[in-house]
Amino acid sequence: MNNEQPTIAILAWGSLIWDDKWPEFDKQRGDWQDEGPVLPLEYSRVSKSRHKALTLVVDEDNGEDCKVMYALSKRKNPADAIADLRDREGTIMDHMGFYFVEHPERKCIPKVPDSIPAWAEAMDIDVVVWAGMPSNFSDKNVVKKGEAFSPDAAVAHLQKITPEGKAAAAEYVWRAxxxxxxxxxxxxxxxxxxxxxxLG
Structure with missing residues (x-):
């Protein structure tokens, strides 16, 4: 990490990129760029705020490798960048992922995907921050609680939720x-x- 402001990258793959309802978060970051790391993603988290629509999470069991996007934080302190993203996602600190290139011993609760350390070093990034909410499909599936995630189970779940949930799901999937x-x-x-x- 340099002696001045560290380079802090925020990773994104879902509504962070297209939903502009959080101007306080958006003003603390630069533009989204395409060349982020490759992460295993799937729509395997049931979202309370989106009426039980399914949202994208890093999911090593069900996810498929996808290149994600990133933006540089304008913050000088990594803790502020982490707090920005936590507030934007409306989640808890235990669901925040972070990786410090020069201090890998600083551990977050979510597992650090293997691709992040190499990507950060290659891109000359000091700190990487992402939302690390886990899949909760098995616990929150409206059709059969306890059923493991699968595309068939996910489609059955989406067909059972409210019209508001279906609309939120469609927007979230199509706008990714x-x-x-x-x-x-x-x-x-x-x-x-x-x-x-x-749209529009």
Whole structure:
């Protein structure tokens, strides 16, 4: 880490990129860029704020490798960048992922994906920050609690949630960047009942 302001990268793959309802978060970061690390992603988290729609998380059991996006934080202190993202995601510190290149002994609760350390060093990034919420599909599935995630189970879940939830799910899936290519996204974009939302 240099003696001045550390270079802090925020990773993103979902609504951070396109949902502009959080201007306080957005003003503390630069533009989103394409060349982030490759992470295993899947729509395997049931979202309370999106009416039980499924949202993208790092999921080593069910995810498919996708290149994600990143933006540089304008913060001087990594703790502030972590707090910015935690507040934006409405989550707890135990769900925040971070990696310090020069201090890898500083551990977060979420597992650090193997791709992040090498990417950070190659990109001359000092600190990497991401949302590390776990999959909760098995616990929150509205069709059969305890059922493991699968594309079939996920489709059945989405078909059972409210119209508001279906609309939120459609917006979230269709507006994800093209870099995000998962089995469930490919399946949903072929479903006649899951139309692309009217934007603008």
């Amino acid at each position: 960047p093209s870099l995000v290519d998962t089995p469930l996204r490919r399946r949903l974009q072929l479903e006649l009942w899951f139309p692309a939302p009217k």
